[in-house]
Amino acid sequence: MELTTLWFGLIAFFWTSYFVLEGFDFGVGMLARVLGRDEAGRGVLLSTIGPFWDGNEVWLVVAGGTMFAAFPAWYAGFTSIYYVPLVAILVALIVRGVALEYRGKHDDRVWRRRCDLGVALGSLVPPLAWGVALAGAARGLPLDASGEYAGGVRELLSPYALLGGIALLGLCLAHGATFLRLRTTGDLRRRAEIARRRMGPPVVAVCGGFLAWTALSGGAGAWLAVVAGGCLMIGLLVRHDLLAFAGTTVAVGCTITAVLVSAYPALIPSTLDSGTGVTVTSAASSGYALSVLGWVALFFVPLVLGYQGWSYWVFRRRVAG
Template sequence: MDLTDVWFAAIAVLWMGYFILEGFDFGVGALLPVLASGDTERRVMINTIGPVWDGNEVWLITVGAATFAAFPEWYATLFSGFYLPMLVILLTLIVRGVAFEYRAKRDSVRWRRGWDRCLIAGSIVPAVLWGVAFGNIVRGVELDARHDYVGSFWDLLNPYALLGGLTTLALFVTHGAIFLALKTEGEIREKAGALALKAGFVAGMLVAGFLVWSQFHGGSGVSIALGVVAVVVWALAVAAIAVGREGWAFTASAVAIGLVTVTLFAVLYPNVLPAVDPANSLTTTNAAATAKTLRIMTWVAVLFLPLVLIYQSWTYWVFRRRIGVRNIPAGH
C-alpha cells in the first residue's frame, strides 16, 4: 500500500467521523418540530448539541483540506462539477450556525421561531444533499478527457442518488433520536426512544436497499461483506433502543453509519470519481498530489490528529450528563 492508498483510507475515515458526529447534530435539528412541545423542550434539545456541534463541523473542514492537498484533481473536479449543491450545503450550514448563536439574542417568540426554522432547514437539507452527493460519486458522472464535469445539475438528481439522500436523512434522524434518548430525561427521552425505534426500521430498509444497489456500481467481496455487517449492526442498534439501552444503541448506530461510509468507499476504490466513460475516471493514482506532498501530510497528521481526538474526547466527557427541562432556568 502506497501513500495514495493511505490517504484515500484517511479521507474515508474523516468522512466517517464527520457523518457519525455531525449526523446526530443534523438529526436533533431535524427533530425540533417533532419532539419538542414548547420552547423549553426545544432549548433542552438544542442544549444537548450546543457544546459540541461546532467541533463536529471541524471534521468537514479537515476532510476538505485533506482532499485538496492529497487529491487536488479530485477536489477541483468535485467542487466545480457539484458547485450548486455544495453551495446550498454551505449556505444552509452557515444559516444553521447563525441560528445556534442568535436564537437567544432577543426575548421574542417570533424571533426564536424564525431561527428554529433556520435550524431545522439547516439540518435537513445537508442531511439529504450529502447522500445525493455520495450517490453520484459512487455511481459516476459525466467527465471529459480533461476530467471536467460536463453533465447538468439535473443529471445529479438520478434515482440512485435520491435514494442515497433519503438514506442519509433517515440514518441521521434515527441517530439524532437515539442521541436525544441518551442525553435527555423525562418526556423528551421517552418520545425520542419511541421515535428512534420507528425511524430505525425505515432507515434499516433504506440502508439495505441503497447498499445493495451500490454493489452494482463496482462492488467487490470486501464491499459486500462490509455492507452486510453494516445492516446487521444497524439492526442491533434498533434492538438496543427497543429494550432501552440507549448507550449501546448509540454506539451501534455510530458504528453502522461508519460502516456504511466505508462500504461506499470500498465500492469506489480505486476510483475517487468514476466517469461514465471509464477512460476519463479519476483514480487514486491520476488524481493524487506528489509523493513529497503526501509524505509531509502524513507526518503532520501523525503529529496533530491525536491532539484533536484527545481534545474532542475531553469535550464529550465534560458534557456527558443528561439534561432536562429542570436544567433550563425560568424566563429568557
C-alpha cells in the same frame, strides 16, 4: 503501504468521522421542532448538542482540506461538478450555526421560532445534499477524456444518488433519536424513544434498499454495506441506550466508508470510458507533498481527537427533560 493508499484511507476516516459526529447533530436539529412541545423543551433538546456541534464541524474542514492537499484533482472535480449542492450545504450550515448561537440572545417567541426553523432546515439540507453528491460521484459520472463533466442535471440526480441522499437523511434522523435517548431524561427521553420506534420501518426500508444496492454492486464496500445494515437494525431495536447509539454510529460510519471505497481505486469513475475517470493515482499530489502532509497530520490529528474526547467526557451527563 503506498502513500496514496494511506492518504485515501485517512481522508475516508476524516469524512466518516464528520458524518458520524455531525450526523447526530443534524438528527437532533431536525427532531427538536417535532419532539419539543414548547420553547423550553426545544431549548433543552438543542442544549444536548450545544457543547459539540461546532467542534464536530472541524472534521469537515479537516476532510475538505486534506482532500484538496492530497488529491487536488479529486477535490477540483468533485467541487466543480457538485457546485450547487455544496453552496446549498454551506448556506444551510451558516443558517444553522447562526440560529443555534443566537436563539437565546433575544427573549421573543417569534424570534425563537424562526431560529428553530433555521436549525431544522439547516440540519435537513446538508445530509440530503451530501448523500446525493457522495453517492453520485462514487457510482460514476459522464467524464470525458480530459476529466471534464460531460453530462447534465439528470446524471447528477440518478436514482442511486437520490436514494443515497434520502438514506443519509434517514440515518441522521435515527442517529439523532438514539443520541437524544442517551442524553436526556424524563418525558423528552420517552418522546425520543417513541420517535425512534416510529421512524424504524421507513428508515430501514430506505437505508436497507440503498445498502443492498451498494452491496450488490460489488466492490470494496460490499461487506461494509452489510455490516451497516445489521448495525442499523441494532440501533433501532435494542433498548439499551449506549448499545443503540453504538449501533447507529457504526451504521453511519460503515455506510459512508462503503460509498467512498465502493469504486476504489477509482475516486470518480467515468460512465463513458472506464479509462478516463479520476483515480487515486491520477489525482494524487507528489510523493514529497504527501510525506510533508503526513507529518502535519501526525501532529494535528491526535490533537483534534484528544480535544474532542475531552469535551465529550466533560459534557457526558444527561440533560434533564
